[in-house]
Structures are given as structure tokens and as C-alpha cells.
Amino acid sequence: MHSLLRFLFVVSAILTGSVLPASAEERTSNLYWAPPNNTIGGEKIDMLLNFIFILTLIVFVLTQVVYVIYLIRYRRRAGQKAHYSHGNNTLEFWWTIIPTAIFLLLAVWSNRIWDELTASPVAPDAITVDIVGYQFGWDIRYGGADGKLGEGDVTKFSVENKFGVDPADPAGKDDFTSTELVIPVGKPIHVLLRSRDVIHSFYVPSFRLYQDAVPGRTIKWMQFTTINTANVELACSQLCGTGHYNMKANIRILPVAEYEKWFAGKVAAQKALN
């Protein structure tokens, strides 16, 4: 009885909206309360999510309605004998074929989006940023004055060499590092994603982007273009140890001019160091 009451309480709280985060940003952008989308490709992912959400809703309502009708119509009554069913091949054929077709459609559709968003060649004007996850934080590296990153190699990671940069590569001399990801709005950003120790995950809900960082590998297919300026958080989304809950970095999406100012300041500071 107690658990039933609690269940009813939670359901009514969800329906009346009283359990939605009060301090967080109001989430009204779509059906499932995700934060507003902030990348060009994210719109396609939202379409897919909405389709799945509505489809699931329809199937849920239909099955529950049939369930309740049968509960009432075929309840136990005096003088009524139970009917023993041996199955129905026609029905079984269709309720196998239709879900299979729907799942295949979803598989092809989502694969196409994945291909479109990732495998496409890196945009020529993209800013490439090197992001390395570790227990428990993110190291971020930019190409510096020449805009080119020194070649990073996962086999060269060490305490002194956080990005595994090849010291012989001249392109790496002017690279600068950052503890926050600062990017210009509306410009394609290409991420090289790596991990120094265990599996981490780059997850930004408003970018509709989720990618594991796997030790020993350089993930080269992550590319996104933001729509609005914003301050968001990059949080690790793969349980990676005791400090996992605190593994985060700020992401600042700035107007292009402001980004260029920040970038120039970083370049100058790096030049003073060299």
C-alpha cells in the first residue's frame, strides 16, 4: 500500500510538473524536456527522437486500451467457460512483420544521420581542437598562431606530455592549452578526442553529441556547428572512477569577434612563454 501511494505521488508530481528542475533552465523546447538544441546537426537527431517518442506513445496507448478492454470483457463470470486459444498465424505474422519493418526503418534512418554528421569530410574552415580526457578532467589544446595542431600520438602520453605531442613537429611549438572549451558561434568545430587512462565520454546534451573517448585511439569524426552563443558544460558521461561526478569543463560559445579576441590573447601569452 505504501509503495502504491508513493508511485501515485510520483506520477502526479510528474504530471503537474512539480518535479521538473526549478533552478535549471526551463525546458520547454520539445516533448521530452531536453535542453534546447544548439547545433545544426542536432535538429536531425531531434526529429528522430520525436518520431520514436510519438511512435512509442501510440503503441503504449493502443496496447493499454486493448489490455483494459480484454480485462473487462473476458473477466471471470458465473456460467462462462474459458476459451483456449491455439494461436492465430495471420495475426502473429503481422505483429512480427510490422515491428521488424519499423526497427529496420529506425536503423537505416539513424545510420544515415550518423553518416551525415560524422563521416563527411572535415569542413575546410573548421577549427580543430584536441581534447584529452583523464581521471578526472579534460585537457584542451588549440593550434595556436598557425592554426595547426602539432601531431599528437597516444603512445607518447606522459606526465610531462599531456597531449602526447611529437616534440619534433614544428606545428606544435605555438599550440596553447586551455581548461575550458571556447568556440565561435556558427563555425564548424572539429574535435580530436582521446583519453589518457580509461574510457571517458564527451557529452553535451544541447549539442546532441555523445562520443566515448577510448584509450589508445584518436577519435577523428566529431564535428559540429553551433547555432547560438551560450555557456554550457562538458561532462563526462562514462562512469570512470571515484571523481567521475566532478569531471567537467566549461564550454563558452562566443560571438566570432569575441572568440578572436580570446584566441589572440592566448596566442600572445604562448608567444611570451616560448
Ligand SMILES: [Cu+2]
Ligand atoms: Cu570520465
